[in-house]
Amino acid sequence: MKQEVETTDQSKNIKDSPKKENKFMKFVWKHKYYAGLILVIFIISLWSFIKISLLKKDFNKQKQEITSTYELRLDSLNSERLLLTAKTFSWAIRSELLRDNQEQINQFFNEFIKNPDIIKLQLINPETFVIEISTDKKDEGETNMSYKFINEQVIKKDSTDFLIITPITGLNKKIGVFVMQFKN
Numbered sequence: 001m002k003q004e005v006e007t008t009d010q011s012k013n014i015k016d017s018p019k020k021e022n023k024f025m026k027f028v029w030k031h032k033y034y035a036g037l038i039l040v041i042f043i044i045s046l047w048s049f050i051k052i053s054l055l056k057k058d059f060n061k062q063k064q065e066i067t068s069t070y071e072l073r074l075d076s077l078n079s080e081r082l083l084l085t086a087k088t089f090s091w092a093i094r095s096e097l098l099r100d101n102q103e104q105i106n107q108f109f110n111e112f113i114k115n116p117d118i119i120k121l122q123l124i125n126p127e128t129f130v131i132e133i134s135t136d137k138k139d140e141g142e143t144n145m146s147y148k149f150i151n152e153q154v155i156k157k158d159s160t161d162f163l164i165i166t167p168i169t170g171l172n173k174k175i176g177v178f179v180m181q182f183k184n
Helices: 002-030 032-098 102-112
Strands: 118-124 131-134 154-157 161-169 174-183
Touching: 002 032, 032 102, 032 161, 032 174, 102 118, 102 131
Parallel strands: none
Antiparallel strands: 118 131, 118 174, 154 161, 161 174
């Protein structure tokens, strides 16, 4: 008797589950217009979420490209400005060197070093390659052969700072080498 009860319970469970599915399918078929609309809304929502995520990725990529381009152009403009500043400053040094007025050059250096981006200024004798004037007084009197063959304005960049080396010429010969060291 117990076996019969158990088998009838199992058969009821098996019979009930298809009825439940049938009820759900009957409901869906009965309201297929609304079910179709719900399915369309779900598909459109899924598509819009995918599209929005793709647009966000594209936006971030474009933003990064624009930022890097802007930084590159800004660095280029900054280096051009520094080159022009060094060239103009070398003309002032040239006029004082021709007058043999090193005290005035030292005053120029002391005022110019107040700029927070400038690390060091040096004036090197082109014949002996001795640093004659420097904002770092420990460097004065030392020999620096690094700029022996520089005949035009040059920029040397490091990871932390960069140098602008400007030869200063007199009427017929080189009378000095001006070195500006900037923070990068």
